Amino acid sequence: MNDHLSDSDIILRFSDVSLGYGERVILDNLNLQVKKGQVVALIGGSGSGKTTLLRAAIGQLIAQKGVVTAFGQNLASVSPNILRNIRQRMGVLFQQGALFTDLNVFDNVAFPLRELTKDSEAVILEKVLDKLDAVGLKAAAHLAVSEISGGMARRVALARAIVLEPELVLYDEPFAGLDPISLGMTAQLIRNLSDRLGCASVLITHDIDESFQIVDQVYMVGHGKLLASGTPEDLRATEDAYVKQFLHGSPQGPVVFEYPDTPAFSSWLSKRKEGL
Template sequence: MTSVSPPDTILQFNDVSLGYGDFTVLSGISIQALKGQVVALMGGSGSGKTTLLRAATAQIVAQKGRVTAFGQDIAQLTGESLRQLRQRMGVLFQQGALFTDLNVFENVAFPLREHTRISEAQIQDRVLEKLDAVGLEAAAHLRISEISGGMARRVALARAIVLEPELILYDEPFAGLDPISLGITARLIRDLTDKLKCASVLITHDVKESFAIADQVYMVGQGKLIAEGTPAELSASTDPFVRQFLDAQPDGPIAFHYPVTPAYTKWLEQRSRRRS
């Protein structure tokens, strides 16, 4: 049965299965992100969180089900229509992906130069405005090698929002940050979501900071969606999957070992034949 989407739905997965080749990473995934919401997609390492991000940006196509962004079926888009859809998105990559040969200003200005025809004066105003929003206007002239890792993450955030996207996807936005930078980044994500009235989706395993700013949380594990709800609802949950993740318990339903797949079995058989 097809679910009915609220009119302000920005991103939706409807009974989606995702994977690579013959291997299915996640199945039966139904999630949505609404305008003005911060949504956290949580799970352990290898649980499929980044696979969800790749599906949202049309880097991979769903094996089953339907992924829609701005009311459009992503699988049906190609060429110019896909490019236009992606322009409505901002992505903050885990490593920042900044250009080390450009200074802070030019890194943030890059999407404007690539995707708009606004004047140089407008570019300067927009870039400085976004740098000010992340507290780094006075660092505009610095090279990437001259700023800290936390500052670089904020520069990448300014670049992700410079086109004022309707959907922002964050890939592990809190990874590797010191406690101060972590708190600053979390607050920025919440404030920017409220200011831009966009939907923000966090791919993360950081419980404390995500729960402080998220409106809705989805947890994935063992190849499926294992829980969903508000931070308060999940914090009160007695579900063993949820409790293992939130309480950082080493033993529980979520196994330590990566599951055996047909691709692994085939690889091992071929390797064994070559050795014999």
């Protein structure tokens, strides 16, 4: 736990933030913070706005209201140049991994170094092998992407996300599609890399069991707002019906299967009927 850290150690902060697209609000009145060295889970069901929150954290989506700060800078008001510099201090591991299929494992991981630094090839060799070693794939450096498994590809993408030694790493559904053994190994890998790099890590996930074993803090979103926050122990002890249902995966409770009716849907439907 890193509760002793000062405000200057807050890497990412959402203050009274509302996020959405056009007039549509996805998440309202969000308050959360991520500190140096912390591993934080952002959990919620499908469609709860987790990926929207990720887009706001990297400055791809500007808050409708409130302030998103990364490294103490308001992402809504920085210049494109400063935003680029801020993003270079972040690593993002997208759900699909998004490896270049025409490059081998080594060149995939080397790509950010070649694009964003003036490192010599000798330094690149050392840095890339170090990061591949950290994810257990040093001896796979020469392989084509088509020659490695899906779980290995995810680890290569992780090595690429951390090759610039970012101060903040954002993981979008890092456990999706992994078998139980790879899942446990990936979770431990994320914790170990966070501790080794001293960076802050945010896991966007709905995998409760695995993420709760490695995180310091949990934020849960749903119904368009922040529903709960605290340590994994805090959330497990909660009496909130929605949180309990989500954590236990129960079909009974306040979470319903149907997408809720909205004025926007009613308006759309009446226009469709008028056109028939």
